[in-house]
Amino acid sequence: MAVFRVEKTRNYTVMSNHPLRDKSLSLKAKGLLSLMLSLPEEWDYTTKGLAYICKDGVDSIESTGIAEPLIVRPRSGGGYEIISGHRRDYCAKVVGLETRPVIVRDYSDEDADVLVVDYNINRENLLPSEKAKAYKLKLDAMRRTAGRPAKNSGQLGQNFQGRASVDILAEQAEESRKQVQRYIRLTNLIPPLMEAVDAGKLKFVPAADYISHLTEKEQTYLQFLMERDEVSPSVDQAQRLKQISAEGKLENNIIDLIMREEKPLERKVTLRNDRLQKYFPASYTPKQMEEVIIKLLEGWHRRRQQEQER
Numbered sequence: 001m002a003v004f005r006v007e008k009t010r011n012y013t014v015m016s017n018h019p020l021r022d023k024s025l026s027l028k029a030k031g032l033l034s035l036m037l038s039l040p041e042e043w044d045y046t047t048k049g050l051a052y053i054c055k056d057g058v059d060s061i062e063s064t065g066i067a068e069p070l071i072v073r074p075r076s077g078g079g080y081e082i083i084s085g086h087r088r089d090y091c092a093k094v095v096g097l098e099t100r101p102v103i104v105r106d107y108s109d110e111d112a113d114v115l116v117v118d119y120n121i122n123r124e125n126l127l128p129s130e131k132a133k134a135y136k137l138k139l140d141a142m143r144r145t146a147g148r149p150a151k152n153s154g155q156l157g158q159n160f161q162g163r164a165s166v167d168i169l170a171e172q173a174e175e176s177r178k179q180v181q182r183y184i185r186l187t188n189l190i191p192p193l194m195e196a197v198d199a200g201k202l203k204f205v206p207a208a209d210y211i212s213h214l215t216e217k218e219q220t221y222l223q224f225l226m227e228r229d230e231v232s233p234s235v236d237q238a239q240r241l242k243q244i245s246a247e248g249k250l251e252n253n254i255i256d257l258i259m260r261e262e263k264p265l266e267r268k269v270t271l272r273n274d275r276l277q278k279y280f281p282a283s284y285t286p287k288q289m290e291e292v293i294i295k296l297l298e299g300w301h302r303r304r305q306q307e308q309e310r
Helices: 027-038 047-053 058-062 086-094 109-120 128-146 165-173 177-186 191-199 204-209 216-229 235-246 252-261 273-279 286-309
Strands: 006-008 013-015 070-074 080-084 102-104
Touching (some): 013 027, 128 165, 128 177, 128 191, 191 216
Parallel strands (some): 070 102
Antiparallel strands (some): 006 013
């Protein structure tokens, strides 16, 4: 299921460009989705509710339709599995469409896994976790197709017509072998650390090359430190964590020491925009607001020093 995160203030709605750049969605669908994301949670999310605030009537909204058919395959227990068109299906559900145009094809499990990746991997703005799971899914499917590896095949590769399947995957994805292996290593991260990579709080290279080799227990404590102290391991710190973990000596106190070595703990304060807006004219830019706040803090600091000197 697609999840779209938005940030709402009194007069603005900030949303990701991800759905806006999805070529499988029509202009009308993108506009409708943007409108719906701006509405309050208690809104009447039906075609009648949308028609009430739009020029379009119910019939027009319901006729948005899906220009490109979904590709599905029959399930062994009945029904169909979507291979391509998950987002179109989601948007159709949002606007209340009961039917979808589909093309039914009888794919094997391996073919289906490969096709799901191929249909989705070229979308813009894929999160690292999405790309990691996609690469692993496709590589596993290629492994099953290729059978047992040759004796000296690479750790992540499989013998496939004389070539390692990871090399074939890298070629198809237009990535280097090392980069594909890095993405696949990300799937060894615990979910909170994977989310930290997606959010940019944990850098890709330290996460893939080093942190992914830590045990689940070690990763869990590291993630606890990252949240508590608002720190993130550098490449050098991550490398040492991996090395000591491989020696079986990475205790919690060692993780503490390494994470405190190079980066002094910093206090971080976040001021929410909706709390600041009432103190500033609507025309003020964020830079102007920052300058006013700094001047006020400097004045407060001077007065505090004078009081302490008395």
